[in-house]
Amino acid sequence: MNLDDRVPEAPIEHMWSTHKEHLRLVGPRTRPHYRVIVVGTGLAGASAAASMAAMGYHVECFCFQDSPRRAHSIAAQGGINAAKDYRNDGDSVHRLFYDTQKGGDYRSREANVWRLAELSASIIDQAVAQGVPFAREYGGLLANRSFGGVLVERTFYCRGETGQQLLLGACSALAQQIHDGNVKMHTRTELLDVVIVDGRARGIVVRDLVTGEIRSHAAEAVVLATGGYSNVYYLSTNAKGCNVTATWRAHKRGAGFANPCYNQIHPTCIPVSSEHQAKLTLMSESLRNDGRIWVPRNEGETRSPGEIPEQDRYYYLEERYPRFGNLVPRDVASRNAKNVCDDGLGVGPSRLGVYLDFRDAISDHGHEVIGARYENLFAMYERITGESPWKTPMRIYPAPHYTMGGLWVDYNLMTTLPGLFAVGEANFSDHGANRLGASSMMQCLADGYFIIPITIGDYLSRHPYGDIDTSHAAFADAEREARGRIERLLAIDGSTTVESLHRELGRLMWDHCGIARSEDGLREALARIPELRDRFWNDLRIVGGAAGINQSLEHAGRLADFLEFAELMCRDALQRDESCGCHFREEHQTEEGEALRDDVNFSHVTVWEHTGENVEPKMHEEPLSFEALPLAQRNYKT
Amino acid sequence: MKFRLRIWKQASGDAAGAFSDYEVDGISPETSFLEMIDTLNERLTERGEEAVAFESDCREGICGMCSMVINGQPHGPLPGTTTCQLYMRHFDDGQPITIEPWRSGAFPVLRDLMVDRSAFDRILESGGYVTVHSGPKPEPNANPIDPEVAEESLDAACCIGCGACVAACPNGAAMLFTAAKVSHLGLLPQGQPERWERVQNMVEQMEEEGFGSCRNYAECEAACPKEISIKFIGRLNRDYLRALREPIDRHGPMDSQ
Ligand SMILES: Cc1cc2nc3c(=O)[nH]c(=O)nc-3n(C[C@H](O)[C@H](O)[C@H](O)COP(=O)(O)OP(=O)(O)OC[C@H]3O[C@@H](n4cnc5c(N)ncnc54)[C@H](O)[C@@H]3O)c2cc1C
Ligand code: FES
Secondary structure, three states, X not given: OOOOOOOOOOOHHHHHHHHHHHOOOXXXXXXXXXXXXXXXXXXXXXXXXXXXXXXXXXXXXXXOOOOHHHOHHHHOOOOEEOOOOOOOOOOOHHHHHHHHHHHOXXXXXXXXXXXXXXXXXXXXXXXXXXXXXXXXXXXXXXXXXXXXXXOOOOEEOOOOOHHHHHHHHHHHHHHHHHHOOOEXXXXXXXXXXXXXXXXXXXXXXEEEOOOOOEEXXXXXXXXXXXXXXXXXXXXXXXXXXXXXXXXXXXXXXXXXXXXOOOEEEEEEEOOOOOOOOOOOOEOOHHHHHOOEEEEEOOOOOOOOHHHOOHHHEEOHHHHHOOOOXXXXXXXXXXXXXXXXHHOOOXXXXXXXXXXXXXXXXXXXXXXXXXXXXXXXXXXXXXXXXXXXXXXXXXXXXXXEEEEOOEEOOOOOOEOOOOOEEEOHHHEOOOOOXXXXXXXXXXXXXXXXXXXXXXXXXXHHOOOOOOOXXXXXXXXXXXXXXXXXXXXXXXXXXXXXXXXXXXXXXXXXXHHHHOOOEOHHHHHHHHHHHHHHHHHHHHHEOXXXXXXXXXXXXXXXXXXXXXXXXXXXXXHHHHHOOOOEOOEOEOOOEOOOOOEOOOHHHHOEXXXXXXXXXXXXXXXXXEEOOOOOOOOOOOOOOO | OOEEEXXXXXXXXXXXXXXXXXXEOOOOOOOEHHHHHHHHHHHHHHOOOOOOOXXXXXXXXXXXXXXOEEOOEEOOOOOOOOHHHOEXXXXXXXXXXXXXXXXXXXXXXXXXXXXXXXXXXXXXXXXXOOOOOOOOOOOHHHOOXXXXXXXXXXXXXXXXXXXXXXXXXXXXXXXXXXXXXXXXXXXXXXXXXXXXXXXXXXHHHHHHOOXXXXXXXXXXXXXXXXXXXXXXXXXXXXXXXHHXXXXXXXXXXXXXX
């Protein structure tokens, strides 16, 4: 497996400009001849498709929802980072680079992280030009808020709907390109496979989710912008349809999968309340700016939160991390919540919850100020739980949220499969072992607006256009396989629903490959996943057929892939015999319970190669270097 | 809790539809409305019956995917709330609940509770954007925007495109949806150069899609889960009239190649 990262030789601050100077270009008259497939219309996909189409490439774009605007990115709430230094508080490209590297616990490729920080400011410029109505100060200039894990205020936002507004901005650019005929949009269409011809990605096989038709599309390059795989846990903050299918299928066709065990568990979600819960709701991290997190100091506390006096409240983050307090990075906040609950201090009916309390903020700043900041979040919380945060503290608990792992990509965002690119959450790139808040949208849009439109040209310019279409035998073969899988699923005729098998997988993964992992737990999961997979293939029940709309069939296809992928996740978590960022191996912690890295043996990216069905995958390493920022133990205490 | 459900079932766009009756019990008040239907669907599947097809994705009230008329009201009884944000504690135990898809000629039914809302996308494609390429842009703080204006723009921009406004309107008009986009961009300095052309193109497309005309029933505002104000419809009308009075020379698609 070729893991050449294609990082140019240059000082880090000049890498991207140097690289751009040396990239080959495709001329404007030639671009319309090149067909580019973009799968996904979230922030990464919509921005990539719109930007490439505006340059003149012929773009075919796909999403499984009924409209590009409904991609999961729409749900992002809190904001997007950019090193503008509007607050004059010492921000800079270097500071954002530093925060991201440190936040990721030194498990990212420096060159990519620097480029992300460097491009961050232009994303805000681009979005404002599109008409994204960011929050403004009284003087009319852009406003900022702070977010976890950093000491500057660099987060731009639109109330609690930043993802919606940024996505609508990107989708408006996409809409124009659709209208002008430069993008052919295929909604309600799901990717089932990637087609390889002569070692290069040349197209995809899809299923029309309305008619059930299986068909192919050919192109000179394929860009996957299909998001993350948190739904392997069944319960997560992700939209119900989020899946690993596209990246997993690409992996099985030869694309290396990097760091699958890096998944972020978000600390501020509404705790699970019932057996039939289908989805967890995130409460924006911005709440940690004013809310104080605590649990009762004594096990077995029975008083209601309002009756518990100050000395019996354990503000564990403030006590343990005086410098960052409630604003420690997500992995630290989540792990601490789990620890206090494991110690029997949890609150709520399940005892799996901690308080997020606004009492002091309301008395310090007044109802009006707090209302202006959080009114809609408070209302949302009350609607879901029936309790008002104005009167009683919120209850929160960590939930799976974001996946740092993904398809391995080089500096050009190309996977190990030539012609197959991955952008946004689907790739592994910039967040190492833990992502800081408000930085995913930044990465998605940097990838889509500014990086892929340029780097893809370098690849395309080296290859002819229009030399194959879907009549090539490789397409017929891939279509046959896709149809075969669907027929197999429908033929099982067992007794268990997809939903219940997915719930079972989720529980297994949460217990053994969640906030904390151990060798024993991972080995147990590795033994049980194949059993569950067997049950799936022998006892699944899907009602209805392959033609027309069949939502159980769609879900079954996605679960089949999760059931294979989950094993790789656990395998990766097992081999990474260290703790770093969100990957917390119980065997490796400091005396104070912090993640203990092993830089000598694990400062690399783990990249997995698929070697066949029921054959152990092959493991490769991309070594990481730390030149711009020397390795250090993360410290959020002093 | 226990509920008696009457749900619209329709095998495909061409097939005839009818209501089917179901009962679900053992539902806890913490269950969301969609989880209640998930439960029904699991039980139906176990019995070998076809599940009820419905749309949802984010289940947080932001993607605009969920779309059910519940006891005659789009998105059900709670104001400012999408179907996915309803909880069974908002209903009475034993209550009969009738569930239908959005009803509108411009939103053909695909199956059961799923409809085709692509007409909305085509309205946006006809002009719901500011023409900008990706690449270097001017420094945004060189052009301050009154925060009140930005907030008002966001009041319109927060439309989730669910289509409840159309489903609620006796005439099946899409005015609130179109007005929200026209106002979002029309309020901002960035939206000015294409303002008149945009409103004209979007209104024309809206009519072409077969949406009804607005008679000021204001049902749309009442049904809107984002509580978008009908004042934006007034704004659209004013802009549209001005665009008609001062016809602009419309150019073709941007030629960037
Ligand atoms: C509740 C929540 C709040 C968040 N808040 C923030 C925040 O404040 N700041 C921040 O920076 N980040 C935030 N994030 C993270 C961020 O929203 C996501 O990481 C990001 O939006 C991912 O974008 P994407 O473009 O990579 O993928 P997505 O938006 O997930 O889009 C995936 C696209 O791929 C398509 N797709 C997927 N699979 C297939 C398939 N098999 N076939 C065809 N199409 C397919 C989908 O249709 C969709 O269009 C939040 C996430 C959540 C869950
Ligand atoms: S499912 Fe997204 S708004 Fe209801």
